[in-house]
Amino acid sequence: MDILGHPAYELLPSALYLLLLLFLSFSPKEKGNPSESSTLIQAFILLALLAHGLQLHDSVFTPQGFVFGFAQDLSLIAWVGLAFYWFQSWFLPISSLRWLAVLFAFACSLLPSVFPGTLISPRAVSDPWFKGHFIVATISVGLLSLAAMHAMLMSIQDRALHRQLAIVPNSRVAHWLEDLPPLMTMESLLFNLLYVGFALLSLTVFSGLLFSQTLFGRPLVFDHKTIFALVSWFLFAGLLLARRRVGLRGRAAIRWVLSAYFALLLAYVGSRFVLEVILQRA
Template structure:
């Protein structure tokens, strides 16, 4: 028999958060827009509190991180940007499928909470990780807006209601603002890892050309090409969206993908 004391505390926090996300996804489309925004803020707040505990709980050895917490923080940041945008652009309609994404990553992070970072690493390492995950969140927000832009463009060509709430050009500007901001943070993250890898990770885990580094550099190059292509050659529409998707996929493989292989496939905790 499973006793309540046998259930990890992070799971106790994850279950009501996932349930709140699922309930929001179910009820949200049936209520007024203002009420829907308020509903979404409840699981979003619970998610944020859960992240603070999961990442910094002292009884679990301090700062913990891994592929699932990285995805959870990314989803929370993506929802944060989306919730804030709804205050600036009230006509932007809520995408309730994002609540399903939130519920999924919360449960995934509870099942795979990551590993405690070594005590010999630099106290600046959390800032380095925060920069990297913030870039993840910005690119995730860019992907969501690119998807909305593609859908709006397709519906406009078919003469149907776009069901987005924002003009196509506004969506495009927002998409590339997120891309630009994410590129700046990704550049800072890679530069810090290259210049200060010894002090951040220790001499045994400094900058080296492993799978994480290779995929991260490829993603950086892809986003650089995207921004140059838009600035110099006017890339937009499907071509720009495809390059964005490719760069984001490479970025996911860079950290989350490599950590998934280490933690789940190979069962390594280092």
């Protein structure tokens, strides 16, 4: 019996993420030895990441060939984002991102079992240039996904600080907000993520523009994916330039981050979703 092809194996990462979410949502606030509890959670996240990585590998590298689609793309982006969180959380105070990153990974890990994707040309995936472009693109979008989740947390924190968000005193949400680093620290961490993510996004976008024939086997075409990728790049570039020139910060910066990330998702996920699900084409 092929265990790897069994439906239970395909749903194992989702089950692990769900258990982790339940534990994070309903466990009492850490007391006594919080470092021990945190290490246990980190170990559980690593186990879920390993199971999710194996599931991704088997859903993409099939006996028929390289299979990919918007579901595999989102699942891979979520995996990379959570893996970045897991690594950086050992060194940076970003534990507040944990619940969102795990929730995103849980939702996206379910998608490949529902939307199987399409068979990609074997010629393309055997090309080392294509592989390099694919890896850098996935890492950049995964890192920027983590930055977008961080921006959403900052928005909640900012609204709570300005009393525009009703928070019940002594509630779990109130304790959670109290545990967040100061807003200035959160903002500094956000832009650290953005600088690295933008550098990788620049490499992805311009390698695609300059070497389209080599990477994709066709000359450059300004389709929806290319246009939205360029829009996202210009938005992120404008944000970082405004940050350096005029010290852009606060709600304006958060809205800018989320707008740029939405354009990025339309480029790398939205275009394939329209082709596969709405138009029923590969």
